[in-house]
Amino acid sequence: MPHLIKVVLFTILVVKMRENDAQIFSGEIEFIPNVAEQVIPAGSELKLTCKVNRFGDGEISWQLPDWIVKYRELSNVNGRLRKKFAKNGTEMTEYYSTTILSNTTSRDTGYFGCSISRIDGSAALNIKQYVYVTSNWLIFIDAVPVTNRGRFDFIVRKNGFLPIPCKPTHPNVTFSLTHKSHYIGDGLVPNLEDFPDINKTWLADPRFKKRPTKISLTDPTSNWSFDPKQGPIVKDAKFIDTGVYQCKGSMNNITTRREFFLIVSGVDLERVGDPEDPPVGGNVSFICRTVEPPSFIQSGILSNPQLKWFFQNEFTGEMQLIDEANPPQGFQVTHNNQLSFKQSRLDLMEITRETPTTFRCDVITKQETTSETISFRIKEINDQTTSPIIVIVIFLILFVVGIAVVIKFYLNQKRKVFTGANRLLRGNPNEINDETPMEYQIEYLPYDKRWEFPRHRLKLGVQLGEGCFGRVVLGEATGVRDSEEMVKTVAVKMIKSITNVAALEALVSELKILIYLGSHLNVVNLLGACTKQVHRGELLLIVEYCRFGNLQQFLNNSRNNFINQVDEFGQLKILESVRDGKGFPSNSIGNVGGERTQLQSNLPDDAIMSFANESFKMSLIPMESTSRPAVPLQPEVSFNPPISTRDLISWSFQIARGMDYLATKKVLHGDLAARNVLLADDGVAKVADFGMARKMYYEGNYERTGVGAMPVKWMAVESLTDRIFSTQSDVWSYGILLWEMFTLGKIPYPGMDAGHEIVRELLKGYRMEKPKFAPNLFGEMMSNCWKIDPNERPTFRQLEEIIVGQLESSVTSSYLNMNEFYVKLNQEMENATPTDSFGLAKTLIRKSILRLPINRLFRFSQDKF
Incomplete structure (x- = not known):
């Protein structure tokens, strides 16, 4: 019985009071404190008192905010809510009902209401008060529980009205709404960031807007408005409103962001091409489109909408289905379905006076059928004027073609393929x-x-x-x-x-x-x-030009020449023990013993330790003097030198330095992997392809290999589930890159498909084990890079500090000397005049050239790790 009372009190708190001599209901109601809204800190206790005067035979009830009522288990309202009731002394004309909510959270923000009514509901009085529950970490709230998806989908009917629950938790919050990607024009182009498998030919469509657009929430002509107590509101939803949005709230240097996907459902039917009434013999085209929420696709719950065309029979007036397999003469139906975006096109070719002029498109799902109808008129043309018009048109065409042939050579030199370049x-x-x-x-x-x-x-x-x-x-x-x-x-x-x-x-x-x-x-x-x-x-x-190619291929080719310098306890061997012949690999990198490879056996011990350095040794000056012919050009051919554990550590340090530089410039890589790191002279590792990689597979251009268009095995878990890319997701990829290096170029997650299996296992907590050639310190670095919470991962600056702490001071000094050339280049560009030249153009006219000292980045302390 007590449990049943609690459930009733959760949905509506009712206090019944009767007076035997009260025949007529009348009274006054007010809140204590009597204010329209109030602000309280999260974690405090909320106490609201409803005062009723001259109360007859009736009920006092309480209404709670939507989130508390809708998600009662998550809100734990039964454990936090208490109520009290009192009367004033002897007069019995004033009644007090008090609600106490303990341990308040930001999600308790909303309207608290108090009402009084007769039991039969014949009369009622009610008041409400808005309570902001503010905290230092959540600037605004949404009306759905927090999930690991990180983004929410909302569906609104075409021409419908929908509040989006991004509600501030304080009246002083500065709120903005950004439309991150949307679509315009005569065809619905899907958001390629959220749907990477979209047909690549759609990339050239100018209707796809590539930059975020800030929504005006105060302009009365805007399709959006904002209510602090409801959130942003779409007032008259159009198909152009479909897309990804971001709510942003800021106050006191604290910012909260939430992304949501707005789906405008229903049918969108329009005529495309020439809007004028067509003549006999002309063509008419219609496009019908609809969209299915991506959350349904990801969950596997498909409504599978079907688009069907009908025309009106001019004799019966009834709508008749168009058989797509055997359509009427001059009719053609084509479909273009891209994930959740469904589009059908109806083309009427060489229309006659008997061609129907009224058409309907039905969108049929398992739940419902929706439709729209469209019509056009056939233009009447005076037959007497047709012939002269045709003659004039033919003459003009022949005249233009003749002029084009005469000046084709001259125009070809000025022809512009890309006018917007x-x-x-x-x-x-x-x-x-x-x-x-x-x-x-x-x-x-x-x-x-x-x-x-x-x-x-x-x-x-x-x-x-x-x-x-x-x-x-x-x-x-x-x-x-x-x-x-x-x-x-x-x-x-x-x-x-x-x-x-x-x-x-x-x-x-x-x-x-x-x-x-x-x-x-x-x-x-x-x-x-x-x-x-x-x-x-x-x-x-x-x-x-980095003549040693990419790191992945270099490691693959060097497996039989690898010198393992890690002992059986995961510690890096000191240089003396390595020079004594301990720890060299045999021809199989899986066997770590006292034998050397055939190449190594012909070299003295000291030469083996420095051979990789000398193999990479070459001046880093911007231009070499050479008398060799310019063509034909061929890539330089060289054998693969032996490499050691210390070489891998040096490259890992350099890659972290390069990525830290990108991070300071607010440039994300999005595809950090061994294949996108190039090896140059003097053992220098260079991060490559950071300018286009992320853009290309966001927009569907990433070359498709194997099972997917994206580098799934190198992507962070939040990038796989929510398409969230950041410097922290690049740190995750850096951890995968370390695994590649210390396995000498193996493919990550061996034996697992690059798809749902990896995502599922990662969400369960699976992580790859430390490679046997990796020192223990690097195993710990990999684990830290793969933290599920991006904020718990180290920064690239922290990663390079971890590695540089193990290097000799002379190595650090050598690195700074090598980078000094590039620092000076940046300084020269900052101080350059408008008439100066940069890069090769400047090098060609300089009377002298800065030559760099040749340094090596493979020297490490002998007692570290």
């Missing part, structure tokens, strides 16, 4: 926001013409590699310095097809990112660009 290069620096990650503002970055390199001085050679839309070739930049011809070997990036606008835009974006970053020892640096023909689709990016 120059605008994209100019950018708009005034729109750049320092608080927003740079990859969201690439279009605002300007191209600095001081990086321009003369195209006639650049010779292209063999191809080094290619992706889905671009390729990299070997190149030679030539020029004259001090009366001598100088040649610099470089790598040149370009797109495969000059007509691929999306790939060209991506390459322009990478160019801008590289210019914005400046120079650093441990990133692949920009040397110049050829942009004069960008309007014709030709853009060349000139970057540093």
